Amino acid sequence: MTTTAVLDTTALEAWMDAAGLPGRGAPLEWSFVSGGSQNEIFEIRRGDLHAALRKPPLTAPASRDDGILREWRIIHALDGTDVPHTTAIAVCSDPAVLGRPFYLMGFVDGWSPMGGEGWPAPFDANLSVRRGLAEQLVEGVALLGAVDWRARGLGDLGRPDGFHDRQVPRWTSFYERIRARDLPGYEEATRWLAERRPLDFVPGIMHGDYQFANVMFQYGAPARLAAIIDWEMGTVGDPKLDLGWLMHSWPEDTAVSGAEGYVDLTGMPGRTALIEYYAERSGRQVDDMDYYQVLAKWKLAIVLEQGYQRAGDDPKLQSFGPLVLELMAGAADLAASSDYRSSR
Template sequence: MDRMRLPGAGEPLHTRFLSGGTQNEIYEIRRGEHRSALRIPPVNAPADRDKGIVREWRIIEALDRTDVPHTPAVAVCTDTAVLGRTFYLMGFVEGWSPMEYGKVWPAPFDADLRARTGLAYRLAEGIALLSNVDWRGVGLHDLGRPDGFHERQVDRWTGFFERIKGRELDGMHAATTWLRTHRPLDFIPGVMHGDYQFANVMFRDGAPATLAAIVDWEMGTVGDPKLDLAWMLQDWPEDTSGPEAAAGYVDLTGMPSRTRLAEHYAEVSGRQVDDLDYYLVLAKWKLAIVLEQGFQRAGDDVKLQSFGPIVPQLMRSAAELAETSEYR
């Protein structure tokens, strides 16, 4: 930190573990008045996670020159002699994550449904702003390969499924065939988050709802940003007044409908969403394959075992939407 001329030289260093899993650990770092968060792979994470950390760093550093809510870039260290792994420091963001509260929103969003709608609109606005980033201008020209993006999606994930395959999934052939024959003729490339949902954002305290930061950029790339929208909406109900709205990992009761959020995204981003069905089918299909990997290696892990019945439901949902969609 002294080499990077960060504030707090000579002050005692205080650390606090914030969260962590198999991919990354996050610590609060305090030194005098300087407060940041350190993101680092755990010791036993695969070696390529160090490259992933640098990739994440590139994205948040590039976003410093945009209006996308994110954690500010502070410093990166690729010298593994320091902490054993590549890591970076990002600005500490005051606020809260929906994952802290489970299915109960913090006040005032627990009781005030009108205030709660703002959470959904701010969520949609986050990727709308991200989609409009001048990715070449901010130095992300080599982050991904937008040419052939949709062709690669289907080929890559069907190949991946064949490698992990432990059972047949009803509807997969129908959904895969539909995706191959209904690819968008054209799209406007942009920065994608890759796993966009309430689990990967933070909000400021209190109302009105304010998006503080989009976090966890390990899946970030340059591709088709409308897949982020579909990822966010793939299990979002049209009717948020019924029991279906509370069925997921957060309670969507009282929030705008899926159609209204797609319209809001279009208004903010300037992108048309007439072909949203294609992206919804792709999102459901892809998520089913991702979760199937977890289920196939679940062992005694109860959480991964729970994916067992979810995966077939997702794949059937993708096939049913493909069969009934008016998108041609």
């Protein structure tokens, strides 16, 4: 084991027994899956139960406890929907059991795009089946946005009223607090966003960091989304911002520049084709997608700028420096070239 993360199996077994979970009397087996400063994930086996346990590390800020319970609310609400997700098994809000609140979810039998070098077979060599990976990714946004969040008990999860009215004031205020250098294009992109709103706004569940890194696929072809994972930023807001987050850096021609990102998109549909695919699958209009893509680039640049300002000698955070400049310039360029003129 390459981590110091541990579980108090005696306490966990007692809690599982009290909760009436399968496996009473059977030995509990566990292994560390991932985590660090972020939430920790453990694989749990006990009798017929095969689950993943997710909790904040002991050193995480106290606010992370509310976050883990928020995640639980979302995956529990998704049970019974057609959104691919991890099955909600049980939650423990009492930090006395394992030191932090935690929950158990079904262990996903699938693969992560971030789990190795390149795509697994058959997606490594057969470009024709890669199309489905992209379409399934976009399908996830469409399915998530269609969930009746009020009926699923999430009426108080977020603040959809005034969602877009808050975006520019919130993030400009955040940027001014951390500002240590000028970002070319910031003023232009900020002004453009402040003067515009979506053509319509249909509130729904949004993931908040929707990308290949936060989904899992079933094994084999055709591509099938197994689960959307990592709900730290989940809320009720505008699901189309998830699409904007996904599409803002997606190339128009994947044959030319598909291999330049953190995953190889070669063989997948281009940005416009996937936005049209979303419109077909969701029934929502996409004439205002420039707004969402500018907002995504602008917001991500500000978020990463905070990391860059705290980089110190961390090479990963240092690498955010030029990426921030690229994102903000891209936001300004798209704003300048866009013919989207919807006003407030």
